[in-house]
Amino acid sequence: MWSCSWFNGTGLVEELPACQDLQLGLSLLSLLGLVVGVPVGLCYNALLVLANLHSKASMTMPDVYFVNMAVAGLVLSALAPVHLLGPPSSRWALWSAGGEVHVALQIPFNVSSLVAMYSTALLSLDHYIERALPRTYMASVYNTRHVCGFVWGGALLTSFSSLLFYICSHVSTRALECAKMQNAEAADATLVFIGYVVPALAALYALVLLSRVRREDTPLDRDTGRLEPSAHRLLVATVCTQFGLWTPHYLILLGHTVIISRGKPVDAHYLGLLHFVKDFSKLLAFSSSFVTPLLYRYMNQSFPSKLRRLMKKLPCGDRHCSPDHMGVQQVLA
Numbered sequence: 001m002w003s004c005s006w007f008n009g010t011g012l013v014e015e016l017p018a019c020q021d022l023q024l025g026l027s028l029l030s031l032l033g034l035v036v037g038v039p040v041g042l043c044y045n046a047l048l049v050l051a052n053l054h055s056k057a058s059m060t061m062p063d064v065y066f067v068n069m070a071v072a073g074l075v076l077s078a079l080a081p082v083h084l085l086g087p088p089s090s091r092w093a094l095w096s097a098g099g100e101v102h103v104a105l106q107i108p109f110n111v112s113s114l115v116a117m118y119s120t121a122l123l124s125l126d127h128y129i130e131r132a133l134p135r136t137y138m139a140s141v142y143n144t145r146h147v148c149g150f151v152w153g154g155a156l157l158t159s160f161s162s163l164l165f166y167i168c169s170h171v172s173t174r175a176l177e178c179a180k181m182q183n184a185e186a187a188d189a190t191l192v193f194i195g196y197v198v199p200a201l202a203a204l205y206a207l208v209l210l211s212r213v214r215r216e217d218t219p220l221d222r223d224t225g226r227l228e229p230s231a232h233r234l235l236v237a238t239v240c241t242q243f244g245l246w247t248p249h250y251l252i253l254l255g256h257t258v259i260i261s262r263g264k265p266v267d268a269h270y271l272g273l274l275h276f277v278k279d280f281s282k283l284l285a286f287s288s289s290f291v292t293p294l295l296y297r298y299m300n301q302s303f304p305s306k307l308r309r310l311m312k313k314l315p316c317g318d319r320h321c322s323p324d325h326m327g328v329q330q331v332l333a
Contacts (some may be wrong), residue, residue, distance in 0.1 A: 026280065030084050033287065041077035041290030045070040048293050051306040054313065058302065061130065062231055064144040065123040066296050068151065069242075072112040072119070076289035079109055083282060107159050113246065114155035114195045116288065120242045121199035122147060124206030127235050131213050158194055185257045192257070196250035203239050234299040241295060245288040248281035 048070040052063050059067075082105065126144065210232070256274055297303055 030283065033283065034081055034084055037287060037290045038077050038080050041073055041080075041293070044290065044293035044297060045073040045077065047307060047310075048296060048303075049074075051303065051310045054310045055306045058306065059141055060231075060302075061126055061141055061144045062123060062234070062300075063302075064141055064148060065119045065126075066238075066292075066300075068119045068148045069116050069292055070296075072115040073289035073293060075108050075112040076116075076286055079105060079112075080286045080289065083109070083286065110159040110191060110195070111152075111155045113191075113249075113285065114158060115151055116242060116292075117195055117199040117246065118151045118155070119148070120239055121202040121206070122151070124203045124210070124235060124239055127231065128206045128209045128213070131210065158190070185260050188253050188257045192250050192254045196246065200243060203243065207236070207239065230299055230301055234295065237295050237299060238292060241291055242288055245284045245291065249278075249285040252278045252281045 049067055052059055052067050252274070256278060259274070
């Protein structure tokens with residue numbers, strides 16, 4: 001699936017057996033993502049959304065953010081096959097990097113990445129508020145739902161503004177409205193700053209504040225309405241996973257923007273290598289769509305009970321499914 005065509009400029013393709021090993025490894029990794037990662041992401045993200053929406057009364061503030069990330073994960077899982085079969089370094093490419101399909105797919109991909117990053121950062125900040133200022137309900141479920149609505153709206157606005165740069169960089173120069181906006185690097189720089197730098201600083205700031213909160217239990221911490229002890233472990237695991245898988249994508253995007261903006265001719269070998277690494281970093285970014293719901297499934301103590309209640313409501317013909325149905329046990333396992 002992947003090729004080493006970016007080595008052509010050096011003439012060392014036949015002298016580097018590691019190139020074939022790398023090609024085989026990436027091909028197997030891509031196939032594994034298509035065959036296993038995409039179905040797992042679609043299944044677990046859908047279960048996460050449905051189980052929490054079915055048990056709205058028992059939802060907590062982290063649940064709202066994870067539902068938000070699950071919706072973004074569903075979009076990423078649906079886009080993954082098209083992207084994994086379409087990069088220029090792939091032999092099975094279905095589209096080119098400068099085609100209309102590539103430009104059209106930027107909107108849902110960028111929106112999902114922005115929602116995932118900001119949901120993670122806001123989850124960290126609200127978790128600190130819940131720990132430092134208990135019973136103030138500043139990080140309540142009601143407020144969190146409205147915040148998530150603003151996150152989606154802001155992500156759409158940011159993505160559409162970046163889309164203008166992408167479109168104007170591909171259309172003819174005869175369009176006067178696009179004459180001064182034919183710069184795709186400006187769109188990438190905007191996404192790097194708004195989509196990564198801002199939420200990364202917010203999440204880092206929240207983790208620093210959380211580390212300063214006293215770890216001793218207080219009467220307020222023993223309140224049944226407070227967050228579960230496992231919520232902190234789930235928060236740290238989610239932040240590390242999301243930013244760990246998305247950081248290579250944004251760093252490569254930043255490096256590509258800096259190289260192109262210099263205005264100097266770039267060697268075809270290094271430019272091909274940059275595109276190759278960019279496609280690999282996007283593969284890591286897509287893997288977040290199934291890793292995050294798996295973390296939620298195995299680290300959230302209330303999710304199995306929510307899933308059982310959801311399964312009990314599923315009809316089996318003219319009657320409801322039995323709670324001890326073998327399929328339910330397999331999903332919960």
